Amino acid sequence: MIEWLERQLPKIVLAPSFFAVLVFVYGFIVWTGWVSLTRSRLLPKYDIVGTIQYDRLFVSPRWDTAMFNLAVFGALFIIISMLLGLLLAILLDQRIRTEGVIRTIYLYPMALSMIVTGTAWKWILNPGLGIEAMVKGWGFENFSFRWLVDPDMAIYTVVIAGVWQASGFVMALFLAGLRSVDEEIIKAAQIDGIPTWRIYSAIIIPSMAPIFLSAFIVLAHLAIKAFDLVIALTGGGPGYSTDLPATYMYAMAFSRGDIGQAAASAMVMMLVVFAIVVPYLYSELRAKND
Amino acid sequence: MKFTTYIKASVVASFLVSGAAIAGPEAEVLHWWTSGGEAKSVAVLQQEFADNGGTWTDMPVAGGGGDAAMTALRARVLSGNAPTAVQLKGPAIQEWYEEGVLADISAVAEAQNWAGLLPASIAGHMMCEGTWCAAPVNVHRIDWIWANASVLEANGITMPTTWDEFNAAADKLAAAGITPLAHGGQAWQDATVFEAVALGIGGADFFRKAFVELDEATLTSDTMVAVFDQMRKMRGYVDDNFSGRDWNLATAMVMNGEAGFQIMGDWAKGEFLAAGKVPGEDFLCQSTPGDGFLYNVDSFAMFAVDGDDKQAGQALLAELIMGQNFQKVFNLNKGSIPARIDVSLDEFDICAHISSADMAASNEGGSLLPSYAHGMALRGAQSGAITDVVTAHFNSDMSSADAVAQLAAAVKNSM
Numbered sequence: 001m002i003e004w005l006e007r008q009l010p011k012i013v014l015a016p017s018f019f020a021v022l023v024f025v026y027g028f029i030v031w032t033g034w035v036s037l038t039r040s041r042l043l044p045k046y047d048i049v050g051t052i053q054y055d056r057l058f059v060s061p062r063w064d065t066a067m068f069n070l071a072v073f074g075a076l077f078i079i080i081s082m083l084l085g086l087l088l089a090i091l092l093d094q095r096i097r098t099e100g101v102i103r104t105i106y107l108y109p110m111a112l113s114m115i116v117t118g119t120a121w122k123w124i125l126n127p128g129l130g131i132e133a134m135v136k137g138w139g140f141e142n143f144s145f146r147w148l149v150d151p152d153m154a155i156y157t158v159v160i161a162g163v164w165q166a167s168g169f170v171m172a173l174f175l176a177g178l179r180s181v182d183e184e185i186i187k188a189a190q191i192d193g194i195p196t197w198r199i200y201s202a203i204i205i206p207s208m209a210p211i212f213l214s215a216f217i218v219l220a221h222l223a224i225k226a227f228d229l230v231i232a233l234t235g236g237g238p239g240y241s242t243d244l245p246a247t248y249m250y251a252m253a254f255s256r257g258d259i260g261q262a263a264a265s266a267m268v269m270m271l272v273v274f275a276i277v278v279p280y281l282y283s284e285l286r287a288k289n290d
Numbered sequence: 291m292k293f294t295t296y297i298k299a300s301v302v303a304s305f306l307v308s309g310a311a312i313a314g315p316e317a318e319v320l321h322w323w324t325s326g327g328e329a330k331s332v333a334v335l336q337q338e339f340a341d342n343g344g345t346w347t348d349m350p351v352a353g354g355g356g357d358a359a360m361t362a363l364r365a366r367v368l369s370g371n372a373p374t375a376v377q378l379k380g381p382a383i384q385e386w387y388e389e390g391v392l393a394d395i396s397a398v399a400e401a402q403n404w405a406g407l408l409p410a411s412i413a414g415h416m417m418c419e420g421t422w423c424a425a426p427v428n429v430h431r432i433d434w435i436w437a438n439a440s441v442l443e444a445n446g447i448t449m450p451t452t453w454d455e456f457n458a459a460a461d462k463l464a465a466a467g468i469t470p471l472a473h474g475g476q477a478w479q480d481a482t483v484f485e486a487v488a489l490g491i492g493g494a495d496f497f498r499k500a501f502v503e504l505d506e507a508t509l510t511s512d513t514m515v516a517v518f519d520q521m522r523k524m525r526g527y528v529d530d531n532f533s534g535r536d537w538n539l540a541t542a543m544v545m546n547g548e549a550g551f552q553i554m555g556d557w558a559k560g561e562f563l564a565a566g567k568v569p570g571e572d573f574l575c576q577s578t579p580g581d582g583f584l585y586n587v588d589s590f591a592m593f594a595v596d597g598d599d600k601q602a603g604q605a606l607l608a609e610l611i612m613g614q615n616f617q618k619v620f621n622l623n624k625g626s627i628p629a630r631i632d633v634s635l636d637e638f639d640i641c642a643h644i645s646s647a648d649m650a651a652s653n654e655g656g657s658l659l660p661s662y663a664h665g666m667a668l669r670g671a672q673s674g675a676i677t678d679v680v681t682a683h684f685n686s687d688m689s690s691a692d693a694v695a696q697l698a699a700a701v702k703n704s705m
Binding site for chain 1: 367368382386
């Protein structure tokens with residue numbers, strides 16, 4: 001009996017969380033998928049009417065803006081955070097004296113909530129309060145930096161704030177990666193008289209591929225769930241020019257009583273996530289089987 | 291023998307006790323009036339309810355201009371445990387009625403003769419297929435234009451009565467280095483200005499056809515193009531920093547003389563009064579150019595609940611909400627005017643008098659209209675679709691013709 005219990009114990013311990021995930025993740029995905037095929041308005045209804053909600057979604061200019069913004073924000077946020085994080089890590093890796101202090105300073109933004117980041121940058125980027133007003137105050141009357149209030153540029157301010165918050169964290173990841181590279185190889189290269197930049201580009205960085213993957217996964221999920229940052233920084237504005245799919249879904253579900261439409265947008269968001277995660281899972285699983 | 295008597299007595303006693311419990315009216319009230327003047331206003335109702343022997347369970351849900359409260363309401367209704375009364379307004383009342391969860395308070399309404407006490411179009415919002423299902427607490431007017439009296443005087447400007455006059459005044463202010471229009475770039479504020487412009491340029495029939503009936507020919511008419519043309523002009527009259535600004539900061543700009551005008555509902559008056567400004571002297575209030583009256587009526591919808599105590603609470607609440615005293619005290623706190631037309635306005639200020647007189651006049655003339663921007667005219671999906679186009683146009687260089695085309699498409703897509 002005890003032996004049987006011992007063998008079954010892992011399954012018994014895991015069962016509640018397995019069950020919870022089954023219901024609260026997969027169960028509700030199915031539920032959302034169902035609702036997205038109905039004409040639900042204020043309250044969910046369950047009579048399937050076909051793909052009308054998706055038809056509405058794909059002709060909505062606001063949804064186009066939201067998807068375009070997700071692409072712009074996601075790509076720039078991930079690429080710039082990684083490049084900046086890598087650069088900072090390499091600079092910090094030069095055995096400088098106050099490394100501990102500097103590392104902490106760069107890492108601190110990650111400890112802030114996105115709401116705080118968004119609000120602070122809202123003030124910094126506001127033309128009448130922040131950078132523009134300051135530089136004008138120094139006497140450069142023609143200076144203009146008003147991306148925050150320009151509908152075409154506002155999404156880039158979200159990128160700025162996001163990068164500010166995340167790049168320190170990426171730096172810490174990369175720094176750990178740099179430190180884990182075998183000292184012997186680097187010393188051998190130095191003895192051979194290879195210049196430092198070549199050591200980094202040909203030896204150290206290629207050996208950090210797993211770190212790049214981790215950083216990418218962390219940043220990608222930050223990008224897709226970036227909802228609070230937009231709400232605090234621009235409120236989706238000017239107009240709806242900085243809407244993201246998540247803010248679109250929120251508006252439909254909670255402000256407009258259009259649950260069917262919100263469910264359809266949530267399903268499309270999930271497919272976007274799948275498009276990123278499935279190749280990753282596939283490569284992981286294949287690597288294990290090999 | 292004695293024992294059975296004891297049992298009989300205790301059974302009778304327990305009936306008496308539970309009978310006493312039923313006698314006390316009970317109400318659980320869901321609302322989102324949680325800030326300063328609003329909280330004070332709702333406390334008035336709470337006090338009156340208690341004075342009449344009722345037990346009030348307060349359920350304030352702050353945040354998101356009512357979004358959070360609506361989410362809470364949805365959860366409560368889905369779990370079969372609806373609150374007694376909920377702060378709801380406009381077509382949302384009928385939307386909830388269609389879900390089959392509202393109660394009928396016609397008995398109270400007919401006893402108090404609500405039909406005779408409310409303007410007809412406002413009474414219409416309180417009725418669900420012929421029965422009364424909600425009680426109105428106030429009338430906010432949306433199409434107000436507020437101005438700084440000394441700024442106008444210094445620049446030789448009088449309050450505009452047509453949009454051309456407004457444009458001329460605004461150009462004058464701009465030339466003098468003053469921001470003509472204090473505005474906050476949030477979608478609902480863009481929509482507020484838009485509907486005031488639409489009412490002024492198109493008139494009451496145009497407004498009703500476009501934003502109540504969603505008539506496609508009206509939505510794509512030349513008048514609508516002219517409305518968007520004026521909106522493009524308005525965009526030129528706001529300062530560069532307007533994006534995301536809250537409405538009360540815009541009001542402060544008018545107060546400080548940084549800006550000349552603001553177009554905003556009469557809650558802006560509360561900001562002026564709180565700063566110690568005197569209407570008619572420090573700041574001026576007038577309806578935006580054009581005829582008509584756009585209203586935003588807050589109300590409490592009564593949900594179907596079980597239990598005599600709760601239903602008694604509902605009846606008492608409805609009676610008190612429409613009571614003269616509550617309508618007066620509440621609206622003095624909130625800056626709006628009573629929904630009841632027979633409340634004495636002696637203690638109200640000059641702006642409220644204008645509002646009340648205009649409401650009576652426009653009720654006669656058929657130009658008493660629901661505000662689309664504040665969710666009185668249309669359901670959420672449709673008004674949201676219109677606001678999307680309005681705010682996209684206002685915040686970009688979209689042409690008026692494109693905006694009109696998008697407007698018609700967006701309205702169709704939102705059905």
